[in-house]
Amino acid sequence: MDLLNTLVEKGLRRETPTREEALAVLATSDDEVLDVVAAAGKVRRAWFGRRVKLNYLVNLKSGLCPEDCSYCSQRLGSKSEILKYTWLKPEQAAAAAGAGVAGGAKRVCLVASGRGPTDRDVERVSKTIAAIKEEHQDVEICACLGLLSQGQAERLKDAGANAYNHNLNTSEATYGDITTTHTYADRVSTVQQAQAAGMSACSGLIAGMGESDADLVDVVFSLRELDPDSVPVNFLIPIEGTPLAGDWNLTPQRCLRILAMVRFVCPDVEVRLAGGREIHLRSLQPLALHLANSIFLGDYLTTEGQAGKDDLAMIADAGFEVEDADTTTLPAHRADAAAAAGAGCGGHGGEGGGCGPCGDAAPADAVPAQATAAGPVASERSHADLVAVRRRGAGTDLPPNA
Numbered sequence: 001m002d003l004l005n006t007l008v009e010k011g012l013r014r015e016t017p018t019r020e021e022a023l024a025v026l027a028t029s030d031d032e033v034l035d036v037v038a039a040a041g042k043v044r045r046a047w048f049g050r051r052v053k054l055n056y057l058v059n060l061k062s063g064l065c066p067e068d069c070s071y072c073s074q075r076l077g078s079k080s081e082i083l084k085y086t087w088l089k090p091e092q093a094a095a096a097a098g099a100g101v102a103g104g105a106k107r108v109c110l111v112a113s114g115r116g117p118t119d120r121d122v123e124r125v126s127k128t129i130a131a132i133k134e135e136h137q138d139v140e141i142c143a144c145l146g147l148l149s150q151g152q153a154e155r156l157k158d159a160g161a162n163a164y165n166h167n168l169n170t171s172e173a174t175y176g177d178i179t180t181t182h183t184y185a186d187r188v189s190t191v192q193q194a195q196a197a198g199m200s201a202c203s204g205l206i207a208g209m210g211e212s213d214a215d216l217v218d219v220v221f222s223l224r225e226l227d228p229d230s231v232p233v234n235f236l237i238p239i240e241g242t243p244l245a246g247d248w249n250l251t252p253q254r255c256l257r258i259l260a261m262v263r264f265v266c267p268d269v270e271v272r273l274a275g276g277r278e279i280h281l282r283s284l285q286p287l288a289l290h291l292a293n294s295i296f297l298g299d300y301l302t303t304e305g306q307a308g309k310d311d312l313a314m315i316a317d318a319g320f321e322v323e324d325a326d327t328t329t330l331p332a333h334r335a336d337a338a339a340a341a342g343a344g345c346g347g348h349g350g351e352g353g354g355c356g357p358c359g360d361a362a363p364a365d366a367v368p369a370q371a372t373a374a375g376p377v378a379s380e381r382s383h384a385d386l387v388a389v390r391r392r393g394a395g396t397d398l399p400p401n402a
Helices: 002-015 019-027 030-046 090-102 120-136 152-159 184-195 213-226 252-265 283-287 308-317 334-341
Strands: 049-062 109-113 140-146 161-166 200-203 204-206 230-237 268-274 294-296
Touching: 002 019, 002 030, 002 252, 019 213, 019 252, 030 049, 030 252, 049 268, 090 109, 090 120, 090 200, 109 120, 109 161, 120 140, 120 152, 140 200, 152 184, 161 230, 184 200, 184 213, 200 230, 204 213, 204 252, 213 252, 230 252, 252 268, 252 283, 283 308
Parallel strands: 049 109, 049 294, 109 140, 140 161, 161 200, 204 230, 230 268, 268 294
Antiparallel strands: none
């Protein structure tokens, strides 16, 4: 397929595809999905080999959020029967993080619900970072605390945070349909504050919220322009008690096409297979490893993932290997640029700021015009039986899944 050959060549040169090419990837048929995976897999292996980076989530504060994000079980007015608790103590968070590290996680993501941290919250998280690094000096720490105020990014960086996560989630045009209590511009500003403070930026999307192909391409191109080092790709987990509980708009094949499109647009970036992979990709999860070079190990914030041992077995069975702590995650050109900017090497000491996109886009007529017409394909049935609310790990007396 000429389209896929073109995209592979561009990916190896770090050139940006055209919007039409990105749309054409999403419009490919289920019969072509293995060809799409094989092509995007060439780009993934060129920049990341067969390594899979493991990340582990610790939910520092669960529920009780004043924001109204429609996809979130912790939102204002949520009727989801999730765990609700206030801030974990540093030693509790460190114990939870230790379970992830023992399972092979190279990065620990510290997450707290809420619009954004107060200065007191930043101090709490700083103490938690210190507690984790006292036991695991080389582990990467990514903070995800919501919208940042002036000076908070610098304080987190000084405390030892290597990265900051704040997802764009969906396109700017549809953002107001998902959330009304803050804006898309607020999210972009927070990512830029993290970058300006010298932290590695982590920002991604959620697919499956009723968006069109054009919306998906919009948000991924916005991410390319923002240039984070990590791009988590989440697939909506329709949790009972949220406005999107009935939205089952994804098939395994569509999820693979979305991941492939992200890889083509962001060829040398850490693409992370994130929330919802188990319920939407199901038995096709191993194929996604040919597209993403990073996954979350075990459970998520308020829902359970598959068993950590099954994650590790899946990686091994698919012919991949877990990335070790001494390996630099990012390709050399991104890691070198990050080190020059003082933002870390992209390996065990933290990921870098990265370099800007390069290369010229191909002409818009490089793919058939009809490729832009496709929209999302709905699943034939709900898989709500696969959604399990987390009852173990952080905030409980039960051991975590790692």
